[in-house]
Amino acid sequence: MAATKTTIVDVARAAGVSVGTASNVLNKPERVSPATRRRVEQAVERLGFVPNGAARQLRSGNLSAVGAVLLDIRNPFYTDVARGIEDRLDESGHALLVGSSDGDPRREARYLRLFEGQGVSGVIAASVDQDGAVYQELIGRGLNVVLLESQFPDLPISSVRVDNQAGARAAANHLMSLGFKKIVMFNGPHQYRQCAERAAGARQALTAAGLGDALTEVQVGQLNSVGGATAAQAWLAGDPGPSAIFCVNDLVAIGVQRELTAAGGYRPKRFPLVGFDDIDVVADRAVPITSIRQPTYQLGRRAAAMLESMNAGESVEHITFVPELVVRASTRPT
Amino acid sequence: MAATKTTIVDVARAAGVSVGTASNVLNKPERVSPATRRRVEQAVERLGFVPNGAARQLRSGNLSAVGAVLLDIRNPFYTDVARGIEDRLDESGHALLVGSSDGDPRREARYLRLFEGQGVSGVIAASVDQDGAVYQELIGRGLNVVLLESQFPDLPISSVRVDNQAGARAAANHLMSLGFKKIVMFNGPHQYRQCAERAAGARQALTAAGLGDALTEVQVGQLNSVGGATAAQAWLAGDPGPSAIFCVNDLVAIGVQRELTAAGGYRPKRFPLVGFDDIDVVADRAVPITSIRQPTYQLGRRAAAMLESMNAGESVEHITFVPELVVRASTRPT
DNA sequence: ATGAAAGCGCTAACAG
DNA sequence: CTGTTAGCGCTTTCAT
Numbered sequence: 001m002a003a004t005k006t007t008i009v010d011v012a013r014a015a016g017v018s019v020g021t022a023s024n025v026l027n028k029p030e031r032v033s034p035a036t037r038r039r040v041e042q043a044v045e046r047l048g049f050v051p052n053g054a055a056r057q058l059r060s061g062n063l064s065a066v067g068a069v070l071l072d073i074r075n076p077f078y079t080d081v082a083r084g085i086e087d088r089l090d091e092s093g094h095a096l097l098v099g100s101s102d103g104d105p106r107r108e109a110r111y112l113r114l115f116e117g118q119g120v121s122g123v124i125a126a127s128v129d130q131d132g133a134v135y136q137e138l139i140g141r142g143l144n145v146v147l148l149e150s151q152f153p154d155l156p157i158s159s160v161r162v163d164n165q166a167g168a169r170a171a172a173n174h175l176m177s178l179g180f181k182k183i184v185m186f187n188g189p190h191q192y193r194q195c196a197e198r199a200a201g202a203r204q205a206l207t208a209a210g211l212g213d214a215l216t217e218v219q220v221g222q223l224n225s226v227g228g229a230t231a232a233q234a235w236l237a238g239d240p241g242p243s244a245i246f247c248v249n250d251l252v253a254i255g256v257q258r259e260l261t262a263a264g265g266y267r268p269k270r271f272p273l274v275g276f277d278d279i280d281v282v283a284d285r286a287v288p289i290t291s292i293r294q295p296t297y298q299l300g301r302r303a304a305a306m307l308e309s310m311n312a313g314e315s316v317e318h319i320t321f322v323p324e325l326v327v328r329a330s331t332r333p334t
Numbered sequence: 335m336a337a338t339k340t341t342i343v344d345v346a347r348a349a350g351v352s353v354g355t356a357s358n359v360l361n362k363p364e365r366v367s368p369a370t371r372r373r374v375e376q377a378v379e380r381l382g383f384v385p386n387g388a389a390r391q392l393r394s395g396n397l398s399a400v401g402a403v404l405l406d407i408r409n410p411f412y413t414d415v416a417r418g419i420e421d422r423l424d425e426s427g428h429a430l431l432v433g434s435s436d437g438d439p440r441r442e443a444r445y446l447r448l449f450e451g452q453g454v455s456g457v458i459a460a461s462v463d464q465d466g467a468v469y470q471e472l473i474g475r476g477l478n479v480v481l482l483e484s485q486f487p488d489l490p491i492s493s494v495r496v497d498n499q500a501g502a503r504a505a506a507n508h509l510m511s512l513g514f515k516k517i518v519m520f521n522g523p524h525q526y527r528q529c530a531e532r533a534a535g536a537r538q539a540l541t542a543a544g545l546g547d548a549l550t551e552v553q554v555g556q557l558n559s560v561g562g563a564t565a566a567q568a569w570l571a572g573d574p575g576p577s578a579i580f581c582v583n584d585l586v587a588i589g590v591q592r593e594l595t596a597a598g599g600y601r602p603k604r605f606p607l608v609g610f611d612d613i614d615v616v617a618d619r620a621v622p623i624t625s626i627r628q629p630t631y632q633l634g635r636r637a638a639a640m641l642e643s644m645n646a647g648e649s650v651e652h653i654t655f656v657p658e659l660v661v662r663a664s665t666r667p668t
Numbered sequence: 669a670t671g672a673a674a675g676c677g678c679t680a681a682c683a684g
Numbered sequence: 685c686t687g688t689t690a691g692c693g694c695t696t697t698c699a700t
Contacts, residue, residue: 005475007693018671023695033669048471053451054397055693057388058676065431065452074417079408086407086434095448097399097431100420114429117387118399137382141339225614258618280559284592286620341677352687357679367685389677392692 006047015043026051057119065095066307067115069108069125070148073100075224075251076279077296078126081148084300085124092308094121103192103223105129116143122307124148128192132157144310146303150193156316160303164194167292167323168201169208171246171274172215174290174325176205178272178333180244182214186231186256187248188223198248198276220252228255236263242270250275250282253289257330261286269333278326288328295321340381348377360385391453399429400641401449403442403459404482407434409558409585410613411630412460415482418634419458426642428455437526437557439463450477456641458482462526466491478644480637484527485652492644494637494653498528501626501657502535505580505608506549508624508659510539512606512667514578516548520565520590521582522557532582532610554586562589570597576604584609584616587623591664595620603667612660622662629655 012022017036025032025040032040043049057063068085070078086096097120099111105128112134115123122144127135132152138145139157147159175183183202190196199217206214218235220227228247232255247253253275260266260273266287275282278293302319346356351370359366359374366374377383391397402419404412412434420430431454433445439462446468449457456478461469466486472479473491481493509517517536524530533551540548552569554561562581566589581587587609594600594607600621609616612627636653 005693008695009693019694020672020696021670024670027695031669036669048475050447050450050475052392052453052693053448054388054391054453055676056451056695058386058392058678059693059695061676063388063452064448073420074410074413076408076410079413083408083434095431095433095445095452097429099429100417111429113384114387114398116384117390118397118429119386119388141382141384225618254618281615284559284588284619339677342679343677353678354680354688355686358686361679365685370686386677389692390679392694393677393679395692 005052006049008049008051010047011040011043011049014047015040061119063119063121064093065097065118065120066122066124066304067097067099067111067118067120069099069101069111069115069123069127071101071103071126071128072223073098075249076281077249077277077294080279080296081300081303084297084302085304086300088301088304088308101126101128103128109134112138116141122146122310124303124307126150127152130191144307146306146310148299148303151318158306158310158316158318160299160306160319160321162294162299162321162323164197164323165201165204167276167294167325168198168246169205170323170325171276171292172202172205173209174327174331175244175246175272175274176209176211178244178331180242180272181211182216182244183246184235184240184243185215185217185246185248186220186228186235186252187217188220188227188252192223195248198246202246220248220255223249224251225255225258228252229259230255232256232259233263236260245271245273247273247275250277250279250289250291253291254282254285257285257287257289268330272333273330283328287330290328290331291326293324293326339386340383342383342385344381345374345377345383348381349374395453397453397455398427399431399452399454400456400458400638401431401433401445401452401454403433403435403445403449403457403461405435405437405460405462406557407432409583410615411583411611411628414613414630415634415637418631418636419638420634422635422638422642435460435462437462437522443468446472450475456480456644458637458641460484461486464525478641480640480644482633482637490650492640492650492652494633494640494655496628496633496655496657498531498657499535499538501610501628501659502532502580503539504657504659505610505624505626506536506539507543508661508665509578509580509606509608510543510545512578512665514576514606515545516550516578517580518569518574518577519549519551519580519582520554520562520569520586521551522554522561522586526557529582532580536580554582554589557583558585559589559592562586563593564589566590566593567597570594579605579607581607581609584611584613584623584625587625588616588619591619591621591623602664606667607664610657617662621664624662624665625660627658627660 012019101108126148127150188195220231275291278291282289435442460482461484522529554565609625612625616623
């Protein structure tokens with residue numbers, strides 16, 4: 001049924017030139033005389049020729065696409081990062097392959113493998129892998145990798161990240177400035193680098209203030225609003241008094257706030273609340289949530305940019321952005 | 335520097351078998367004796383061999399990935415759809431390539447071309463193309479396509495969508511039930527099918543109620559909260575009285591509500607507000623927004639599932655989901 | 669400026 | 685069950 005695929009051979013024949021020439025008008029038009037070029041272009045147009053990327057790639061070595069493994073594409077934070085990557089890639093004609101690992105190292109590895117096999121020209125990954133063995137292999141095979149929000153100290157892999165500890169310290173200090181001497185942190189498992197680092201940052205601030213170990217962690221299952229709400233519900237059952245709350249990310253913070261509201265009206269004075277990421281929606285809630293702002297979109301752009309410069313032979317580098325506290329009503333006692 | 339890529343030839347040699355056999359243990363293990371299989375598998379492991387997808391694809395004809403062109407991956411609606419697609423694809427070992435057209439038909443076409451060239455096994459697209467010429471070509475060349483939220487009546491292309499007119503009618507009827515005889519609709523350009531259809535639906539309801547043409551459209555630039563807020567600001571400058579407001583999507587509704595709130599306190603009684611899509615966050619705002627719920631995730635899953643069944647030779651079909659009104663405080667006068 | 673020819677790494681016949 | 689071989693469609697020397 002379907003028309004046999006038009007190949008460059010058909011185009012060449014239709015234009016009365018050799019395939020080499022046809023290929024040249026596609027890739028190095030300046031080497032072809034205007035007249036022939038025109039003829040070939042018309043043939044391309046008329047036949048609806050679309051070059052077969054696989055063949056091109058097989059011959060020339062790499063795909064004009066990069067792969068990204070993110071934690072959860074439904075989290076606005078990652079969507080924004082993805083958009084930053086995509087926009088930067090777009091400028092150089094690369095496409096983006098995405099996969100969500102959902103925090104599962106095996107899913108992460110599967111995507112990496114798929115991407116590699118597909119011949120992507122590079123990979124950007126928010127890794128949840130423990131030892132980075134997979135990445136060691138990848139770079140061993142010559143693939144360019146940029147780590148996002150993650151890092152393997154002993155591996156020569158460039159990374160783009162935010163200083164989680166600094167952000168968490170800012171959050172904790174802010175909470176202490178409100179007069180609280182203890183902090184409850186809704187946090188995910190410490191296998192996630194962000195979770196571990198943000199907890200560590202909060203601890204540092206507490207310790208520096210001479211408050212020893214005044215950080216209590218409440219485990220959340222999923223790092224989203226449902227996870228936050230569920231954890232908050234259980235926590236509230238223990239009838240805690242007024243508490244300063246720090247959430248590992250804004251989605252969790254939203255869930256916690258939602259639950260607190262449901263349980264009888266949320267008041268900043270009783271439960272000052274700080275999130276992390278500063279995603280759009282937190283600014284715009286009934287009680288807007290104080291958060292730690294990351295240059296999300298830039299994170300993506302820079303990661304993509306680094307990947308490109310690696311192809312140009314740059315050396316390994318680590319970019320760390322410094323996040324910023326954005327104070328809102330959730331920590332302004334009324 | 336980097337180790338020369340390991341190919342199947344290396345593996346075959348290391349295992350002391352022919353490439354054909356090596357290929358077979360990768361693709362049709364049952365045809366190989368357990369002993370040889372083992373030897374080959376060990377070689378694969380030891381050498382860190384990752385099959386070159388391009389070569390495989392070139393030879394076997396298609397890539398185990400599908401491409402999706404969406405309007406804007408930052409819109410939670412599309413993220414959810416994407417997740418539905420991804421999850422379904424995942425079940426059959428396919429990956430997902432995404433691109434955001436941003437409503438630009440040329441960007442849309444560029445992505446399609448890229449995907450096709452890459453040899454994807456199918457395409458899912460939320461098209462903003464006017465005549466569908468690109469798609470005609472695509473299917474002419476034998477590529478499987480499923481349209482999302484769009485349709486070209488004269489082209490034999492399967493689609494998955496929601497009945498926008500029905501949804502808009504429900505919204506308008508609901509607004510009228512509150513006693514309003516005119517509706518202000520914050521809408522995007524009618525080139526977007528959703529925009530045109532949702533406006534048409536609202537008009538139908540108004541007309542059916544004998545209210546003639548009581549729909550006023552306020553143009554929004556971008557179909558997101560910034561677009562909504564900006565348009566609302568200009569609109570408010572005209573000092574409109576109490577108005578029933580219908581927004582083409584929830585993001586716009588959020589922006590409008592935000593602006594109304596900023597301009598002196600938003601009151602449902604004065605400005606009853608209905609959005610569309612029922613994205614997560616609308617339920618959870620200071621004044622939760624009434625919306626039209628779409629089976630978002632399912633939309634994606636079904637689209638992906640249809641693509642697979644097309645490969646199995648199914649015929650063209652159109653799936654239309656019926657959306658559902660979800661009433662919240664933004665239309666409950668206080 | 670153009671053509672001819674050699675593969676890129678793999679799978680799919682086809683032999684044996 | 686295993687080996688041999690012929691390409692998939694393209695880019696790239698190398699001639700001309």
